[in-house]
Amino acid sequence: MRILLTGSSGWLGRFLAPMLREAGHIVTGMDVAPGADTDIVGSVADRMLVHRLFGDRGIEAVIHGGALHKPDIVRYPRQAFIDVNVTGTLNLLEAAERAGHDRFIFTSTTSLMITQAIRDERAAQAVWLDEASGPLEPRNIYGVTKLAAEHLCRLAYLEHGMACMVLRTARFFPEEDDTHRELTGANMKANEFLNRRLTVEDAARAHVVALEKAPDIGFGTFVLSAPTPFSRDDCAELKADAPAVIARYFPDAAALYARSGWQLPRSIGRVYDASLAERVMGFRCESGFAEVLDALREARGMPFAHDADYVSPKERMGAL
Template sequence: MRIALTGSSGKLGTVVARELRASGHEVIGLDVIGTRSADFVQVDLTDYGQVVDALTAVNDTHDGFDALVHLGAIPAPGIRPDVATFHNNMPATFNVFWAAIRLGIRKIVYASSETVLGLPFDVPPPYIPVDEEYPARPESVYSLVKHLEETMAIELVRWHPDVSITALRFSNVMVPEDYAEFPSFDADARARKWNLWGYIDARDGAQAIARALEVAPPGFARFIIAAADTVMSRPNAELIAEVFPEVPVKAGVGEHETLLSIDKARRLLGFDPQHSWRDEV
């Protein structure tokens, strides 16, 4: 496929571009920053005209796209003021979705976020492991935008039943260079409780995107995307008893198994995370 990739210069985007190209796809990166090349276009996603032009053709380098992967955003709360986060992320996603659909792109995969599950869990989750079955609980403006984006996607596919939009609720993205710090997390169970001790290796994030591009049918679906394990050496039973003693625990939670359930992604996308920090440290 020829794939437009927004946010191609980001932490996840650079790995996604590399992995998709290695799989044989043609990837053209779209981002507000990046190095000039034949497969990169500098685009301000908050400017609809620029988005339309970039998705149509730039200097006749291509004649449109088969799919869109949208990762471009201010990537977390607290980086910029709340209003700046909203005014960047919400218009950017609307522009990208709207332009793609208008231009006939029928396969869209994008980065939603684990934050819609209720992070930082100052209000405990309804149960553990968390999954996609309970209503969104945004606790920040960043997360509110992610919830609004999912709501927008639901309506867009209702209007356009032939369009596929897949929201991947990525956990905290990590690369191998990050893993040296992980053993220090054991000292304080509360230091990483904010996302139930979860993470996702960027290479497995790219795998989830590739699977969604390949198999997601028309319509909207949301999936939690996390590593198969936690960031902790301490067992889950000990962590939950210390930090979330009143939260119901579903049967079958393994000693170090992720508490951000990836069962749905495994079942419907064929997602199968291959990378663990335990293999790197």
């Protein structure tokens, strides 16, 4: 298929574009910043550019990964989030509808599921989060605009019958967390594979699977995260004494961590359940906390990327 991939210069795009080509697709990359996989430098907020691109390139399907993200809140006004994340998504959906497309893949975020209360971990136990969780009350303009874009995808399916897959990805960024500094970046990322992280490679693989499955599913919203070892029955103890719960599932985790000078989380306040993606899409992440421990056990490189100096191409170029 001739696929338009937005966000092609970004972290996800640099892994997803080669996977799509390996699967036999012809990829047109679009991004506001130049990149190895970017053919068109421009914004999805430019309606005329988007519609012209569909005609010029014969686009047959869209994977919409381009967006302003949570760290961009300190760099751009709210209107920019609306222009890119909402209007840009609408521009792509309308162009896809006009072209008669049968599938549209939208990269969303688990961030829009996190209310301020969940963010502050006010509950007495860990909050179990899946596609049925709600009410959804995003705590910032990023989450608000991504939720609005999800609803535009839902309307495209209801009104035009275009299959739309909404993929709420957990964390996969390589850089340091922009709000937490208690642990080293690699240690923190390793911990998050217990409850709210996946590798960028798994995120890319999920998009390829969604592209294939979309016509059969129609419309679907899926949480994407490494499979958690925990169950709902663990939630109270996870909040009170996470190391005790982890020890039941991974008896040597504490010793492996100590050998590396790392710390296990003392408390876990939320858990993402990605089992629906496995049941409906047939997708399961290849890397999880067990693979992190395998790497520690065998003294080899981690199965995830950590780059404290990573800066997105958009910011390097000052592109928006």
